[in-house]
Amino acid sequence: MGKSKIKIDVLRVPPPLALYACEVESSLAERGYLPSTRVAHLQVMADLSGWLDAQRLNVQDLTGERIETYLEHRRGCGCKGFCSRRSLTPILGTLARLGLLPVEEPVAPPSGTDVLLGGFARYLREERGLASSTAKAYLALARRFLADYGDDGDLRGLTSADVSAAVRGESVAVSAGSVQYFGAALRALLRYGHVAGLIEADLSAAALPVAGHRHSWLPKGISAADAAALLRSCDRRTALGRRDYAVILTLLRLGLRSCEVATLRLEDMDWRAGQMLVHGKGRRVARLPIPADVGDAIAAYLHRARPETTRREVFLTALAPRTGLAPVSVSYIVRRACVRAGLAPFGAHLLRHTLACEMVRAGVPLIEIGQVLRHDALSSTARYARVDVDQLRSVAQPWPDGAGR
Numbered sequence: 002m003g004k005s006k007i008k009i010d011v012l013r014v015p016p017p018l019a020l021y022a023c024e025v026e027s028s029l030a031e032r033g034y035l036p037s038t039r040v041a042h043l044q045v046m047a048d049l050s051g052w053l054d055a056q057r058l059n060v061q062d063l064t065g066e067r068i069e070t071y072l073e074h075r076r077g078c079g080c081k082g083f084c085s086r087r088s089l090t091p092i093l094g095t096l097a098r099l100g101l102l103p104v105e106e107p108v109a110p111p112s113g114t115d116v117l118l119g120g121f122a123r124y125l126r127e128e129r130g131l132a133s134s135t136a137k138a139y140l141a142l143a144r145r146f147l148a149d150y151g152d153d154g155d156l157r158g159l160t161s162a163d164v165s166a167a168v169r170g171e172s173v174a175v176s177a178g179s180v181q182y183f184g185a186a187l188r189a190l191l192r193y194g195h196v197a198g199l200i201e202a203d204l205s206a207a208a209l210p211v212a213g214h215r216h217s218w219l220p221k222g223i224s225a226a227d228a229a230a231l232l233r234s235c236d237r238r239t240a241l242g243r244r245d246y247a248v249i250l251t252l253l254r255l256g257l258r259s260c261e262v263a264t265l266r267l268e269d270m271d272w273r274a275g276q277m278l279v280h281g282k283g284r285r286v287a288r289l290p291i292p293a294d295v296g297d298a299i300a301a302y303l304h305r306a307r308p309e310t311t312r313r314e315v316f317l318t319a320l321a322p323r324t325g326l327a328p329v330s331v332s333y334i335v336r337r338a339c340v341r342a343g344l345a346p347f348g349a350h351l352l353r354h355t356l357a358c359e360m361v362r363a364g365v366p367l368i369e370i371g372q373v374l375r376h377d378a379l380s381s382t383a384r385y386a387r388v389d390v391d392q393l394r395s396v397a398q399p400w401p402d403g404a405g406r
Contacts, residue, residue, distance in 0.1 A: 091322070117154035223344075230343070
């Protein structure tokens with residue numbers, strides 16, 4: 002005997018939120034929520050509306066403090082689900098888009114440091130084009146520096162000696178790699194300060210780079226057999242399998258970074274020209290040819306597996322809410338395929354190394370490899386020269402006087 006289903010169209014939300022139930026339900030449907038999940042959200046909306054009515058409140062009274070009071074009420078009633086602010090996001094987000102929630106004033110005006118860091122954040126995002134995770138880390142390090150050397154965001158009294166002292170102080174507390182990262186963040190902050198007119202001189206050169214032990218690792222990818230096993234592990238009879246197959250094949254054939262796969266959009270695919278537009282690090286854009294098998298895999302996903310949605314990202318999440326994949330999700334797709342294929346788990350970046358190693362063995366010049374991988378400097382590509390041991394032997398110099406040791 003099948004389970005009974007609640008029809009969404011007969012679920013009643015009482016006043017004062019009754020007028021907005023259809024908007025919430027439509028928003029949930031558009032984002033890919035299943036009918037049963039939409040019913041659960043509307044039931045919570047009905048409960049919230051009843052609570053507002055009992056308190057003699059309206060939707061315009063839903064301040065952050067009152068939302069927390071309602072959540073405490075739910076927890077006090079023994080409810081286990083929808084007891085956090087995040088769980089109410091679909092409902093509150095729709096009400097906010099309709100302009101119904103009150104605009105709350107900030108508790109206190111931002112400090113000078115907050116204003117400076119706000120401008121620095123925009124600089125990192127808009128001028129430098131850094132990834133959000135990198136920008137967030139830079140902001141945290143900049144805030145720590147300003148706590149010791151910034152007079153509430155006023156950098157006019159900063160000297161090169163202060164900058165050097167900050168780097169030296171960091172070097173005695175953390176690893177060389179962490180000091181290098183701190184120095185990069187500090188140089189970015191000081192360049193921004195000079196460009197924005199907050200510092201008269203560019204002090205970024207005072208944040209001297211710190212030498213650390215550079216591991217001389219030999220780049221390696223996976224074997225052709227392992228690559229085939231990864232692809233075979235994707236069940237292309239299912240929507241999820243078609244998506245994962247297309248993602249992994251794109252990584253293998255084009256050597257994209259996980260963030261580049263995640264940000265690939267429908268308008269980036271030029272099917273007539275057989276090219277795709279890749280948005281790389283630092284807002285760099287490149288056109289790459291679409292290999293025939295990659296084009297077939299992506300087309301099969303778009304036509305037969307991709308959910309109907311207004312989202313423009315090529316690859317979408319499998320579960321609601323339907324959004325584009327995050328970079329970490331791309332690596333998770335690869336790791337999950339490893340488990341299915343019986344391989345030791347690894348991330349998406351190893352497939353990038355795989356393409357580079359294959360091109361080296363095929364005799365492709367390093368300059369062209371760097372162009373395909375979109376490296377900023379040839380030094381990033383040069384490490385792959387060590388993959389071709391026979392080529393290295395051919396350029397090795399004989400030992401002086403022919404003496405072998």
